[in-house]
Amino acid sequence: MKRAVSAFALFCALNTPAAIAAPAYWRTLTPAQQEALAPMSQQWDGLPETQQRSLLNVAKHYPELSAKEKQRFLSRLGAWSRLSPKQREAARNKYRAFSKVPEEKRKQVRQMVKEEQARKAE
Template identity: 50%
Template sequence: MKELLTYCLLLLGLTSSLALAEATPWRSLSTEQHSALSPLEQEWDKLPESQQHHLLKIAKGYASLSAEEKTRFHNSLPAWSKLTHEQREAARAKYKAFQKVPEEQRLEVKKMVKQGQENKPAQPTPQP
């Protein structure tokens, strides 16, 4: 009997957590969330619930960003959302490692990357 009760409680806990794990439709987001996550409007409803949940947590800090930070956030959001969980974890690890590099060297690397992007030839426009 005790095992049955334990099983029922476990099952109840699992079903309640599954109910909480449902995806959040775009139409149900707040105006602030729409503003923060607008680059993802078209694909939002197709994103996995776990990714939606994570993006909603990130969006909470959007209002406090500067205009430049908001632009950078919006520009990087579509590419970031297409990464797998493993790719995002690898990117976070690289970012943390980069933060340990002395600031002078970080600035030099950023400068080199920027120059490389400026020297990169423009992508040709696809012809119909």
Template identity: 40%
Template sequence: MVTSDALAQGVAATPLQATSAVKRVNPPAVTKASNTPMTSSQPTWQDLTPAQQVSLRPLAAHWSSLDSARKRKWIALAANYSALAPPEQAKLHSRMTEWASLSPKQRDQARLNFAQSKQISATQKAATWEAYQALSPEEKQKMAKSAPPKPAGAATAAKPVAPDKLTKIPLRKPTTRQASEVPAISQSVNRNTLLPQTKPLPQPKPTQ
């Protein structure tokens, strides 16, 4: 027969065994924080040359948040910064400042608008040309003046000169000497053969 002490020991041991089994089945998950530092895309601001840092100064605060492709595009756009005139340099920096002030969503929309503007269909081009043809001569001349100047050395199409602006060559009347020589020349030409006529040789006088 099983004594009461044995039953008490068995009942007391059962909760301990169940607890240890639960601990073995479900071990506590240990999460470790990643110590890997966040690296910026290349090139970093420190990798740029002093001249590049000057040309890209409005983007200095946002440079680390740009991806490599966007960085390369800005570097290419500012490659000739030192050769630009001061007004052009200020204009380029103004564009950078405006772009840096946009939110990520606004930047994506600006890129989308730029891509769409490059994909103009032939129908849209034809409509633009028809609209230009409908302009008055004064409006066309105004647009031509506001257009950017052509690069030096470009060939230009020759414009026809008005007849009233052509140089007139004065007609000269033949002189008296020239008028007298014309009949002589016309008489020395055979009208049938258009060959010069030879004068007959003088006949020798008969000897007595």
């Protein structure tokens, strides 16, 4: 459940429109915030304020995560930070479409993805 909440919070933070100029600079963040948001460090100063706020809200929970959860969080945030704007929009659209699929079908798809990832890891 905690992972699902973390993943959802991360998606929400990253799914904000890019319309407002960002006033908060990377150098003004606390060391703890910088640790949690490290994958976004190169882009931070150019992010819209709304997205910065969302990410800072997610970063509040970072210290509570286990080492494994922190690694997963940073990995996902890093992957997101490397996407082009077009790829991010495609990911948002997929997420919106997936959200409309009935819960039972979503569970089946998640299970299939887990099994595929396990096969690739072997």
